Structure formats: structure tokens, C-alpha cells
Amino acid sequence: MSNEDFYRIKRLPPYLFAEINGLKAAARARGEDIIDFGMGNPDLPTPQHIVDKLKETVTDPSSHGYSVSRGIPGLRKAHAAYYKRRFGVDIDPESENVVTLGSKEGLANLASAITTPGDVILTPNPSFPIHPYGFMIAGAAVQHMPMGPGYDFLTELKKAVQHSVPTPSAVVLCYPGNPTTEVVDLAFYEEIVAFCKSKGIWILSDLAYCEIYFDDNPPPSILQVPGAKDIAVEFTSMSKTYSMAGWRVGFGAGNKELISALTRVKSYLDYGAFTPIQVAAVAALNGPQECIAEHRAVYKARRDTLVSGLKAAGWDIPSPKATMFAWAPLPEEFKEMGSMAFAKLLMEHAKVAVAPGIGFGEYGEGYVRIGLVENEQRIRQAVRNIKRFLADKEKHLAAWRNASSDAAN
DSSP: OOGGGSHHHHTSOOOTTHHHHHHHHHHHHTTOOOEEOSSOOOOSOOOHHHHHHHHHHHTOGGGSSOOOTTOOHHHHHHHHHHHHHHHOOOOOTTTSEEEESHHHHHHHHHHHHHOOTTOEEEEEESOOTHHHHHHHHTTOEEEEEEOSTTOOHHHHHHHHHHTOSSOOSEEEEESSOTTTOOOOOHHHHHHHHHHHHHHTOEEEEEOTTTTOBOSSOOOOOGGGSTTGGGTEEEEEEHHHHTTOGGGOOEEEEEOHHHHHHHHHHHHHHOOOSOHHHHHHHHHHHHSOOHHHHHHHHHHHHHHHHHHHHHHHHTOOOOOOSBSSEEEEEOOGGGGGGHHHHHHHHIIIIIOEEOEEGGGGOGGGTTEEEEEOOSOHHHHHHHHHHHHHHHHTHHHHHHHHHHHHHHHHO
16 A cells, blocks of 8 residues: 555645756755755845844743644734734734744645535636645645636636536635736736625635735735625735745734634644744834845845846746746747756756746646746856857757657657
């Protein structure tokens, strides 16, 4: 017997990033310098005042016991204050928010809390893997909606609902989008809320990248729509905003029924994040906020260096308006091979790791996701490597075609 005999494991497809990760590890073991744009792992340090609060709190032995699964009261209040300050939205810290171990855990446990086997859940495609697979693990029937360039999400949502039996019980949103980097305005959310209310569909919004934006229009919250809390819950994270990815602090906020369900499930599964981490998170939310703008400026500079450098190298990619990623269509000559083969070639010949779009869903094919997680000097080095790679494209394409032909025979 193997783990492939287990029902929930059988529902999960192979992890498509594993092959790239294996190649990356093997190359590094050989001493090769791989410039890694593959994972959205912030490389900027957590701001010092947050680290200092952690150090201060951890020396108190009374903070070493079990914490509070739903989050300490001070952190829930700080999060509610953030929503009021940033979005003008009132959140009741007693009934309308919960602290999670990162937004990923919150999404997965809410899926477990609200899903009956056979429920239909609508998720974007391409998407961050937890969006469909959290519900798939919970036993739902996941229906994918294409998003990205060339697709109108509201049109795809209406089409999916029309052709779904039974009526979907929930839809997942993610803006600014991971991996597509798309942004939306409040009018978009107003239409989505009105439609889902008319159909009795819950909305789960992932807002993890709301503080990494590069123009004068901060991404809105769906909870800004009047009446949205009747059907919507939203997840945010400290990971990207404060470079606290490894600290694992996130939040769910919104509809009381959904928050109660998530809180109840969590009460059986965890005792919450280590108390000093939660206290430090309070310091992050209530303390000086200049660090957010500073981080944003760093990512913007990296974006500009990457996009302008690749354009000069012969690879024209859209400039993202938000997130810490670029969603890059494959160079025209390489589209025939697909994103996985292209990512492998880039690793082998340019020593640059990217995430193949197919790993985010079938509609991600033809793209790679490039993380803005290396400094500008490393980005320039990657651009130089890629320029040399593209200059030899005929050689690389011929080798790939020969290998594909041999494999077919």
C-alpha cells in the first residue's frame, strides 16, 4: 500500500514545481550560481522594530505557554484598526476577524469548515495552488474559471454558474492576482457582490498583496462594498506587507458566520501562533508604517529593472501594476515548447529559475512567473544571462526539437 491509495492524496495532481526545484537543487549542489525567481519568498528583512518587540516579549517566560487559537485580543483589535485606517471598513474584533497561521492556513481550514463533499467551488485558473486544492482536499468538486489576459472574470463567473449543477456554494477571488498580477477596482467588487448575493454564493477573497502596488491607486478590499459582509470573507497576510513570511501570521475578516466556522475548526487544530510572534505583529500593525512604503519602492525599482532589462534583451513582458511578481508570456519562438520546457532551458543555460505557468493551472500555460525576490544587481545579472540565452535561441530550439523527436520515437 502507498499513499496513492488514500482518497484525498489521490485527488491531488503531481506537484509540477517539484521538477524545477529538483533541477535547481542539483545545480546548486554542483556549485552553480542559480538566480532564483521561482518562489514568492520575500528577501527583505523584517523591520527592526518588529524584531525588537519579538525579542522583548520572548524573554518573558509567561509568553511561552499555549496561545489563543483565534488570536490574542490585542492583535485582533490591531487588525480591525488596520481595516478602518486602510479601507474605511469597520471590523468587530470579537466576531468578524480571526488570526490565522498565514492566509494559506486560513483558506484551507475555512474550506474544511464549510465544504460538504460534492459541493461545487469556483476558483480562478491560473491561481495560487491553495485556492483550488484546499477545497479539493475538503472533498469539493472544483470548477475552474479562466482568468488573465483575454478573459473577463465576471463573464466567466456567470457562465460557470449557469452551467453548474448544483449551484456553486462559493467562489474564490484573488486580487492583486497571484500569479497573473491583475488588479481590479471597487466597481468590479460591486458587480461580483451583487451577482453572488443574487445566487446565494459565498465569496472568499485573497488580498495578500494589497500593499505591494506601483501606481497611485491602492487595491481596494471587497469589504468596502456595502453589504459585502453578508456573503464575503477576506484573507490578508503579514508575509508580504512586512516581510514576515516565515512568521506565519495572517487574518480572516468579514462575514460572522464564516469567521465563526473557521474559528471553530481552528480551535480543534491549533493553539495559534507563538504569543511573542503575535505581540510583534501588533507592533507591526500599530507601529510606524514607513517600512511598507520603503518595501514597495524596492519592489518597484526591481520591477523596472527587470522589465526594461528584458525588453532590451529581446523579451518584452508586461509591467505589473502590483504584487512581487511579473507574469511573463513566453518569447514567441519558445511558445511551442510550453512553460515547463522553457523553464528547464532557462535554468540549464541562463542559470535563472522561474515558475512555469502550467504549475498554476492549465490556463497558465504559455507564461512563467518571475518573482521580484533578488536585488537589482542580481536581476541585472539574470538579464545578461537571459540575453545570451536568447541570442542562441536557434541552437536551444534545435536541441529541444531533437530531444522531443527522440523521446517520441
